[in-house]
């Protein structure tokens with residue numbers, strides 16, 4: 001494995017048990033993602049894209065195989081190791097946004113900063129401006145439209161400049177223009193080399209903003225570039 005690998009999955013298997021039935025979702029799945037790279041993860045509905053994201057974020061355990069994150073084998077990680085990774089190195093844009101509804105936009109974006117003991121900074125101002133959130137900072141997130149909430153979720157995920165961004169269809173609620181602006185932002189941050197992006201998308205147009213494209217079929221990843 002090259003030293004620069006940020007994410008490495010080696011022969012990963014994941015099944016879900018539903019009553020007497022076992023559903024294999026990932027089967028000897030392999031992935032190497034370099035620091036600062038960007039990958040569009042495509043595949044049919046139900047093929048396991050969100051499951052793969054959840055495994056990398058530590059929200060789902062794998063059944064067998066090896067997951068290495070930033071050079072560390074995660075098999076022995078305790079909850080505190082996962083928390084450390086999530087706070088300091090990971091940003092996630094969930095399909096359902098998962099915003100903190102009692103809080104306003106600024107507080108949502110600042111939340112990961114407080115966990116990482118960081119302050120609001122120029123990067124946060126840049127994100128707010130680029131994502132068109134400047135006029136919304138004092139609004140409660142529950143009162144926002146789906147597209148506005150999605151842009152808050154993206155700003156929150158990027159606020160602490162994570163080494164890895166996992167984004168599950170982050171433009172699904174946006175109009176074409178806003179969607180392109182978000183994709184350009186994601187392409188830019190990977191060009192700058194500090195943040196790697198794993199993007200789940202059904203859109204070929206969004207996928208084209210990423211450096212490479214992979215398709216999940218029968219539990220394995222194939223080059224779809």
Ligand SMILES: Nc1ncnc2c1ncn2[C@@H]1O[C@H](COP(=O)(O)OP(=O)(O)OP(=O)(O)O)[C@@H](O)[C@H]1O
Nearest residue numbers: 016017023025043044045046047048049050051052
């Ligand atoms: N917690 C769970 N318990 C049982 N089965 C699950 C669970 N999570 C996912 N699955 C099953 O795993 C399979 C893959 O689901 P997943 O959500 O990863 O697919 P996806 O590729 O992200 O789909 P979509 O494009 O529709 O979002 C599906 O058959 C789903 O029903």
